[in-house]
Amino acid sequence: MIPAPATLGMLGGGQLGRYFVMAAHELGYQVWVLDPDTDSPAGRIADRHLCADYGDEAALAELAKGCAAVTTEFENVPAETLAILAASIPVHPSAAAVSVCQDRIAEKTFLKTHGLPHGPFVEIASLEDLRHAPSDLFPGILKAARLGYDGKGQAVVEDRAAAESAWVALGSVRCILEAKLPLDYEISVVLARGQDSTVRAFPSAENRHRNGILDVSIVPAWQVDQNAASLADTACEVAEKLAGCLKYVGTLGVEFFVSRGQLVVNEMAPRPHNSGHYTLDACGTNQFQQQVRALCGLPLGDAHAHSAAVMVNLLGDLWFEAGQEREPDWNKLLAIPGLSLHLYGKQSPRVGRKMGHFTVIGQDSKQVYAHALKARVILGLPDA
Ligand code: ADP
Numbered sequence: 342m343i344p345a346p347a348t349l350g351m352l353g354g355g356q357l358g359r360y361f362v363m364a365a366h367e368l369g370y371q372v373w374v375l376d377p378d379t380d381s382p383a384g385r386i387a388d389r390h391l392c393a394d395y396g397d398e399a400a401l402a403e404l405a406k407g408c409a410a411v412t413t414e415f416e417n418v419p420a421e422t423l424a425i426l427a428a429s430i431p432v433h434p435s436a437a438a439v440s441v442c443q444d445r446i447a448e449k450t451f452l453k454t455h456g457l458p459h460g461p462f463v464e465i466a467s468l469e470d471l472r473h474a475p476s477d478l479f480p481g482i483l484k485a486a487r488l489g490y491d492g493k494g495q496a497v498v499e500d501r502a503a504a505e506s507a508w509v510a511l512g513s514v515r516c517i518l519e520a521k522l523p524l525d526y527e528i529s530v531v532l533a534r535g536q537d538s539t540v541r542a543f544p545s546a547e548n549r550h551r552n553g554i555l556d557v558s559i560v561p562a563w564q565v566d567q568n569a570a571s572l573a574d575t576a577c578e579v580a581e582k583l584a585g586c587l588k589y590v591g592t593l594g595v596e597f598f599v600s601r602g603q604l605v606v607n608e609m610a611p612r613p614h615n616s617g618h619y620t621l622d623a624c625g626t627n628q629f630q631q632q633v634r635a636l637c638g639l640p641l642g643d644a645h646a647h648s649a650a651v652m653v654n655l656l657g658d659l660w661f662e663a664g665q666e667r668e669p670d671w672n673k674l675l676a677i678p679g680l681s682l683h684l685y686g687k688q689s690p691r692v693g694r695k696m697g698h699f700t701v702i703g704q705d706s707k708q709v710y711a712h713a714l715k716a717r718v719i720l721g722l723p724d725a
C-alpha cells in the first residue's frame with residue numbers, strides 16, 4: 342500500500358486526469374502530471390506539471406524519481422513510456438494491458454483469443470488485404486488501428502471499392518475492417534480492478550452518440566428492461582472476465598454493442614471513461630476515486646449507484662451562436678432540480694471539444710430523463 346501524502350504520477354493532462362488529481366487530493370496524495378500541453382485541465386490543478394512529450398527521457402526520469410506510482414488517463418501514451426517507468430516504479434494499468442487497448446487489431450485479437458464476444462473483423466495492412474477481405478464484412482467500417490477517438494480515423498465503407506479509397510484517405514496505415522453491425526443500442530461498463538484482483542463494476546450505462554462523439558449516458562440503461570436486464574448483467578460479467586484476462590489494475594471502460602439482441606464488445610479504454618462521469622454524482626465512490634485506490638493498493642469502494650442518472654456532454658459548439666462566441670445560459674440550467682454542472686477549465690472552446698458535462702440525478706429515472714431533456718432545450722441541444 343502507498344500511504345498519503347506520497348506523490349502519484351499521471352500521464353496525460355485532460356479532464357480525466359483532472360478528476361484523478363481531485364480524487365487523489367481528497368485522499369491526501371500529491372500528483373505530478375506529464376502532458377506536453379502548456380495549459381492542460383489536469384496540469385492546472387496538479388502539484389506539479391511536467392510540460393514535456395510522453396517520450397521525454399528527462400521528464401520520465403523525474404517522474405520515476407519523484408513519484409511512488411504512475412497511472413494514465415490517455416490510452417495513446419506510448420507503451421514504451423510505461424515500460425520505461427515500470428523499470429523503477431509501479432505502473433498501473435501495465436504497459437501490456439495498455440498496448441492491447443491502444444491497437445484495435447490487438448484488442449479484437451485479444452477478445453477472440455479469450456473467447457469473449459466480438460464482431461467479425463480482419464486486419465488490413467495493404468490494398469492486397471482489402472482485395473481478399475471476406476465479402477460478408479461489407480458494408481463495413483474501416484478504422485485506423487491506432488490513435489482514433491470520438492469517431493475520428495474511421496469510415497463507413499459500403500463495398501470493397503469504397504474501402505480501397507477510404508484506406509488511402511486514412512493514410513494507408515494499418516487498419517481494421519469490421520462488419521457494420523445493426524445496433525439495437527450501445528452500453529458500457531466501467532469497472533475497477535484492484536491489486537488483489539477484487540473487481541467492482543459500476544451499473545452499466547446506455548450511450549447515445551452524435552457525430553461520433555458520446556452525447557448522453559443513461560443509468561440505469563434505459564432500454565435495458567425485462568429480458569434485456571440480463572444483458573446488463575452479462576455485460577458486467579464479460580467486462581470482469583476481460584479485466585481478469587488483462588490482469589488489469591485500475592479503472593477500465595468497456596464499450597458494448599447490442600446487435601440483434603446479442604452483446605458484443607466494441608472496444609476498451611484503459612482508463613476512466615466518459616460514460617462513467619455519472620459516477621461523480623450518483624455513486625458513493627466514483628470512477629476516479631477507484632483509480633486512485635487501485636493504484637495505491639487501497640481497498641476499492643462500493644460501486645453501487647444511489648440514484649438514477651443522465652449525463653450529457655457539453656461540447657465547444659455550445660459556446661458559439663451564429664459564428665459569435667457566447668456563454669451558455671448556466672443560470673437557467675442550474676435551476677433544474679438534481680442537476681450538477683461540471684466544467685473542465687479549458688481556455689478556448691472549439692467545435693467538438695469536450696468542455697464539460699452535466700449530470701441530473703434523482704430517484705425516478707423517467708423524471709431524471711425529463712429533467713435532462715429540459716436542460717438540453719435550455720442549451721439548444723436536440724432531443725437525445
Ligand atoms: P471511437 O474510438 O471513436 O469511440 P468506436 O470503435 O467506438 O471508436 O466507434 C465509434 C462509434 O461508431 C461507435 O460507438 C458506434 O456507434 C459506431 N460503430 C463503430 N464500429 C461499429 C460497427 N462495427 N458496427 C456498427 N457501428 C459501429
Ligand code: MG
Pocket residue numbers: 596608
Ligand atoms: Mg468508442
